[in-house]
Amino acid sequence: xxxxxxxxxxxxxxxxxxxxxxxxxxxxxxxxxxxxxxxxxxxxxxxxxxxxxxxxxxxxxxxxxxxxxxxxxxxxxxxxxxxxxxxxxxxxxxxxxxxxxxxxxxxxxxxxxxxxxxxxxxxxxxxxxxxxxxxxxxxxxxxxxxxxxxxxxxxxxxxxxxxxxxxxxxxxxxxxxxxxxxxxxxxxxxxxxxxxxxxxxxxxxxxxxxxxxxxxxxxxxxxxxxxxxxxxxxxxxxxxxxxxxxxxxxxxxxxxxxxxxxxxxxxxxxxxxxxxxxxxxxxxxxxxxxxxxxxxxxxxxxxxxxxxxxxxxxxxxxxxxxxxxxxxxxxxxxxxxxxxxxxxxxxxxxxxxxxxxxxxxxxxxxxxxxxxxxxxxxxxxxxxxxxxxxxxxxxxxxx
Numbered sequence: 001x002x003x004x005x006x007x008x009x010x011x012x013x014x015x016x017x018x019x020x021x022x023x024x025x026x027x028x029x030x031x032x033x034x035x036x037x038x039x040x041x042x043x044x045x046x047x048x049x050x051x052x053x054x055x056x057x058x059x060x061x062x063x064x065x066x067x068x069x070x071x072x073x074x075x076x077x078x079x080x081x082x083x084x085x086x087x088x089x090x091x092x093x094x095x096x097x098x099x100x101x102x103x104x105x106x107x108x109x110x111x112x113x114x115x116x117x118x119x120x121x122x123x124x125x126x127x128x129x130x131x132x133x134x135x136x137x138x139x140x141x142x143x144x145x146x147x148x149x150x151x152x153x154x155x156x157x158x159x160x161x162x163x164x165x166x167x168x169x170x171x172x173x174x175x176x177x178x179x180x181x182x183x184x185x186x187x188x189x190x191x192x193x194x195x196x197x198x199x200x201x202x203x204x205x206x207x208x209x210x211x212x213x214x215x216x217x218x219x220x221x222x223x224x225x226x227x228x229x230x231x232x233x234x235x236x237x238x239x240x241x242x243x244x245x246x247x248x249x250x251x252x253x254x255x256x257x258x259x260x261x262x263x264x265x266x267x268x269x270x271x272x273x274x275x276x277x278x279x280x281x282x283x284x285x286x287x288x289x290x291x292x293x294x295x296x297x298x299x300x301x302x303x304x305x306x307x308x309x310x311x312x313x314x315x316x317x318x319x320x321x322x323x324x325x326x327x328x329x330x331x332x333x334x335x336x337x338x339x340x341x342x343x344x345x346x347x348x349x350x351x352x353x354x355x356x357x358x359x360x361x362x363x364x365x366x367x368x369x370x371x372x373x374x375x376x377x378x379x380x381x382x383x384x385x386x387x388x389x390x391x392x393x394x395x396x397x398x399x
Contacts, residue, residue, distance in 0.1 A: 007111050007117065020062055049120075079309050081315075094108045126399045161215040164275070166225075168219075168222065225238070233253050305322065326376060344381065
């Protein structure tokens with residue numbers, strides 16, 4: 001009889017033991033972060049829940065815990081051919097399809113838990129754009145109760161000040177990451193789903209829209225146009241940033257990003273004190289619109305490469321430098337390819353300049369240049385979807 005394949009491998013321990021000192025040293029040098037060891041870990045396995053602030057959050061967890069960690073990761077890192085196969089062989093992350101119900105991901109988590117592995121994930125499913133912990137779907141509670149593992153709440157603080165999602169530069173400042181609370185399986189079991197959900201949301205909530213520290217770099221506002229697409233003065237617009245200033249290309253208003261994370265109008269008052277306030281204003285604007293409003297007012301044109309994604313295998317380039325048009329009810333690529341929102345399952349944001357479109361039985365990816373704003377595609381699609389599904393009052397816009 002063929003031996004049953006296990007998820008956990010001895011090599012994962014070896015790889016983790018060899019690489020951990022190097023990644024720990026790199027994180028301290030690069031991010032100036034204090035990664036507090038979880039001394040109470042012992043030999044127990046955990047479900048680690050973290051808030052998601054930087055692209056290196058998983059390495060902060062690895063520095064605080066002993067032994068291998070099995071991270072739940074979106075399918076994009078599994079669609080890179082040889083690199084994905086190497087990553088899977090070395091550390092075996094658990095794949096999940098973003099913004100979809102992925103039963104296989106749940107089964108894989110149960111398998112890892114049964115074999116004694118520690119699992120880590122960001123319940124937000126997205127790295128924050130605003131410095132505030134993003135929306136956490138209540139469905140996480142079902143997974144928690146199925147796994148029946150002790151829950152380690154892992155808080156990351158200062159990550160947005162150090163490197164906002166829309167930025168390419170690490171600023172000089174301070175960060176800290178640590179286990180703030182452990183919830184035992186018995187404690188979780190005794191709570192209702194709503195009670196446990198509230199606890200998880202509260203424990204993971206971090207809001208960096210506060211001038212509590214300074215983060216220095218000459219390019220503090222560079223690429224903020226990846227996040228902002230609605231001007232408080234002239235409405236739907238495009239922006240361009242250089243150094244510590246971002247400018248609306250439509251009305252010319254200029255805003256300076258300060259080391260304190262505050263925003264300052266140049267030559268006139270600016271209504272938002274922090275990026276979070278601007279981000280929330282955009283969300284409120286989109287959520288106030290009807291489908292007819294969106295059809296009338298939304299008309300963006302970008303350029304991006306187009307890829308087809310063979311999920312968990314590879315990505316295949318279809319075309320470079322395509323004209324991408326966003327309307328209130330569709331995305332058009334080039335002259336012929338139209339993603340009508342009525343037939344689109346999901347539109348998701350990956351990293352800083354990639355958008356996945358789940359259309360019928362295929363997955364396409366748009367990859368823009370360094371100034372590409374993919375956030376508006378996700379927000380507009382999700383508002384359209386909410387309205388069509390009779391959820392006009394739902395505020396969730398994909399992040």
